[in-house]
Amino acid sequence: MLLADVAATSDAVAATRSRLAKRAAIAELLRRAADDSADDVEIVVAYLAGELRQRRTGLGWAALRHLPPPATTATLTVRDVDAAFEAIAALSGTGSEAARAAASAALFGAATEREQAFLRGLVAGELRQGALDSVVVDAVAEAAGVPADAVRRAVMLRGATGPVASAALLASAPGGDPLTVLAGFTLEVGRPVRPMLAQSAPDVGAAIEKLGSPGEVCVDVKLDGIRIQVHRLGDEVRVHTRSLDDITDRVPEIVAAVRALPSDRLVLDGEALALGPDGVPRPFQETAARSATREAREAAAGAAGDGSDVGASADPSDPAAEAALASRVQLSPFFFDVLHADGRDLVDAPLRERLAVLDQVAAPHTVRRLVTDDPAAAADFFAGALREQQEGVVVKSLEAPYAAGRRGAGWVKVKPRQTLDLVVLAVEWGSGRRQGTLSNIHLGARDPEGGFVMLGKTFKGMTDEMLAWQTRRFLELETTRSGHVVHVRPEQVVEIAFDGLQRSTRYPGGLALRFARVLRYRDDKSASEADTIDTVRSLAGY
Numbered sequence: 001m002l003l004a005d006v007a008a009t010s011d012a013v014a015a016t017r018s019r020l021a022k023r024a025a026i027a028e029l030l031r032r033a034a035d036d037s038a039d040d041v042e043i044v045v046a047y048l049a050g051e052l053r054q055r056r057t058g059l060g061w062a063a064l065r066h067l068p069p070p071a072t073t074a075t076l077t078v079r080d081v082d083a084a085f086e087a088i089a090a091l092s093g094t095g096s097e098a099a100r101a102a103a104s105a106a107l108f109g110a111a112t113e114r115e116q117a118f119l120r121g122l123v124a125g126e127l128r129q130g131a132l133d134s135v136v137v138d139a140v141a142e143a144a145g146v147p148a149d150a151v152r153r154a155v156m157l158r159g160a161t162g163p164v165a166s167a168a169l170l171a172s173a174p175g176g177d178p179l180t181v182l183a184g185f186t187l188e189v190g191r192p193v194r195p196m197l198a199q200s201a202p203d204v205g206a207a208i209e210k211l212g213s214p215g216e217v218c219v220d221v222k223l224d225g226i227r228i229q230v231h232r233l234g235d236e237v238r239v240h241t242r243s244l245d246d247i248t249d250r251v252p253e254i255v256a257a258v259r260a261l262p263s264d265r266l267v268l269d270g271e272a273l274a275l276g277p278d279g280v281p282r283p284f285q286e287t288a289a290r291s292a293t294r295e296a297r298e299a300a301a302g303a304a305g306d307g308s309d310v311g312a313s314a315d316p317s318d319p320a321a322e323a324a325l326a327s328r329v330q331l332s333p334f335f336f337d338v339l340h341a342d343g344r345d346l347v348d349a350p351l352r353e354r355l356a357v358l359d360q361v362a363a364p365h366t367v368r369r370l371v372t373d374d375p376a377a378a379a380d381f382f383a384g385a386l387r388e389q390q391e392g393v394v395v396k397s398l399e400a401p402y403a404a405g406r407r408g409a410g411w412v413k414v415k416p417r418q419t420l421d422l423v424v425l426a427v428e429w430g431s432g433r434r435q436g437t438l439s440n441i442h443l444g445a446r447d448p449e450g451g452f453v454m455l456g457k458t459f460k461g462m463t464d465e466m467l468a469w470q471t472r473r474f475l476e477l478e479t480t481r482s483g484h485v486v487h488v489r490p491e492q493v494v495e496i497a498f499d500g501l502q503r504s505t506r507y508p509g510g511l512a513l514r515f516a517r518v519l520r521y522r523d524d525k526s527a528s529e530a531d532t533i534d535t536v537r538s539l540a541g542y
Contacts, residue, residue: 001033001040003081003111004074006047007118013048014432019135026139033078034143034169041169042162043078045140049133049161052122053082054089055245058100059123065483068109070116081107081119121431137161144168144178154185156194156403157347159244187345189267190231192240196269196337196402198394198411204379207395207412217395218351219370219378220336222413224391224500225273225287228333230258232266239272247291254333263342263361269402270335270367280389284502284514286329336367336394339402351410352398371398382414391415391499418539419497420445420513420531421522423452426487427474430459430467438471438486443496443516445509445533452490453509453533461497461517470521493522493530501540509533511540 009029013022026048033040046053084107091100108116137155141148146168154164164185171178187193201207208217227242228251237255239248248255254272272291274282338358339347346354358366370381382393392415400410422443430439440459444452462470477488497519504512 001036001044001078002074003076003078003115003118005029005032006044006078007114010048010118010432011114013135014435017433019138022135023139023142026136027143030139030143030165030169034166034172037079038166038170040078041166043082045136045162045165047078047118047122048139049136050122052085053162054085057085057089057123058091058096059088059104064120064123067116067120068105070108070113071110072112074112074115076110076115080110117431133161136165140165140168144172146172146178146182150179150182154182157187158185159192159194187267187340187347189233189265189340190236190238192229192231192238192244193267193339193347194244195227195229195242196411198413199409201395201412201414202417204382204393204395204414205375207414208375208378210412211395211397211409213397213399216371216373216398217378218355218398219372219381220394220396221368221385221388221390222392222394222415223271223273223334223367224281224284225271225331225334226291228254228270228272230254230266230268230270230333230335232258232261232264232268234264235259241291250291251331253330257333257365261361261365265340265342266361267338267340268335268358268362269337269339270333270365272331272333274329275332282329284500287331290329290331333365334367335362335365336369337402338362347402350399350401351396354402355398386416415499417497418499419495419519420536421493421525421529422455422496423490423527423530424474424488424492424494425452425454425490426485427470428457428459429484429486434459434467436471437467438474439467441470441494441518442485443494443513444490445536446527446530448532448534452527452530454507455509455511455536456504456507456513456516458496458513458516458518460515461519466518466521473521491527493525493527495519495522501536509536511536 006029009025012025016022029044029048030041033044043053084103088100088103088107091103108119111119137151138148140161141151144151151164151168154168155161158164164182167181168178170176171181199210201210204219211217229240229244231238231240237248237258238246239251239254240246251272258266258268272287274287274290276282335358337351338354338361339345341357341361346357355369370378372378372381378393378395385393392413394411394413396412397410403410422445424441425444426442427438428440430437439462440457442454442457444454447453473492474486474488477491478486479489480487495518496513496516498513498517499515501511502514503510506512
């Protein structure tokens with residue numbers, strides 16, 4: 001299949017807000033890809049979900065800044081592109097940087113202008129076309145003629161959409177049985193599954209109401225660590241992150257803790273957390289630094305503007321530096337769910353039953369929780385978690401199965417909302433559905449000594465009406481341009497919600513916002529009334 005066909009479908013998907021239209025367009029492309037090759041299906045599924053099959057390519061912003069002249073004719077196939085990225089990802093050692101640049105130039109030089117834009121979005125992780133993985137999963141179901149839940153479950157257990165899509169579409173040919181094929185995807189100890197995710201609620205009462213199940217609920221302390229999924233088969237222990245990356249070699253203390261548990265066949269879900277001597281959680285980036293590879297840190301730092309600088313002080317390519325970091329920062333595992341224990345799959349069991357097994361197999365490494373039917377007691381538990389400097393709580397239905405890979409109705413997280421009034425310093429032109437509008441805003445806190453201190457960027461929380469308004473507004477405030485960035489007079493105040501602050505070497509204030517999102521623009525405030533960098537530092541405990 002030609003890459004141009006995938007880019008055209010991406011454009012069609014970006015041009016509509018209708019989930020049904022997105023699904024139909026993707027389903028049609030997947031049918032055509034299946035007619036060409038099963039290999040094409042896996043690649044197309046990844047690209048339409050906005051991802052490369054190669055988790056790390058080594059290509060950064062610098063490699064995308066200056067592209068060769070585009071080709072005039074579309075000749076690239078998706079297999080050509082996948083093979084090129086595979087070769088780029090395999091480069092290492094002396095001369096690899098030059099070889100990577102040459103290979104990247106050859107690939108982009110063979111692409112048309114539209115294909116170049118599409119490839120750039122894939123590499124940068126900014127293909128904002130509205131075709132999230134959940135939409136692609138629904139499209140696979142439509143193309144194969146099977147219920148979406150059957151595909152979703154298979155994807156959960158396989159840990160990837162591509163292989164499931166390929167199998168289902170090939171089995172949907174005349175004489176095939178895609179449902180039987182999908183049922184063949186089962187939990188396998190040692191192979192990570194997609195983690196269950198939580199919806200959000202503003203407070204505990206709203207979370208309980210969202211569950212819609214009267215009676216007792218489980219309230220877990222929400223830790224500000226890294227999500228881990230641990231598989232044990234005898235003495236073999238593997239530790240995976242939320243994105244299913246294998247970090248086993250980087251967390252030997254977690255491996256040792258799981259080997260000491262009484263059961264030798266386990267799949268556990270939980271968090272890894274760095275604690276201080278007083279038991280208080282250490283800053284998030286200290287935990288993240290122990291788990292992230294160099295490529296993951298660079299990806300986090302360069303991702304579309306959350307201001308991440310996770311673990312920038314540690315260099316995992318230097319064994320001495322890594323050993324020093326490990327000696328300073330020890331991670332502790334805290335498990336809140338069990339998917340398999342001693343030969344028994346528990347994915348379909350209600351949480352109440354899974355928790356009973358968890359207490360048997362994972363003590364003393366379990367997350368603190370409260371089981372109650374009293375909303376006031378649940379609210380008190382939440383307040384206590386905040387006093388302990390935890391991130392919040394997750395309220396869970398005791399009757400819900402483990403619905404992995406999507407934000408189901410069984411778990412609802414509650415975190416305190418912090419807000420700051422900041423000033424917009426610059427704005428970036430959007431892409432995909434936001435093409436032609438000013439989208440990603442650069443955020444600054446007021447410096448009492450003059451000027452503003454940048455804290456990060458965000459394009460989250462913006463409605464279509466807000467995008468249209470801010471495009472007009474910031475063009476009025478424009479001072480200069482550099483590439484896709486429009487610099488503006490620092491006059492517009494915006495109220496930003498965020499989940500926390502972390503140290504950062506990317507910004508002069510030494511801090512960056514985590515998961516920043518726009519609440520509203522504050523026309524009632526002038527820039528001189530915005531929050532100061534001193535206020536931000538006090539929130540971070542500086």
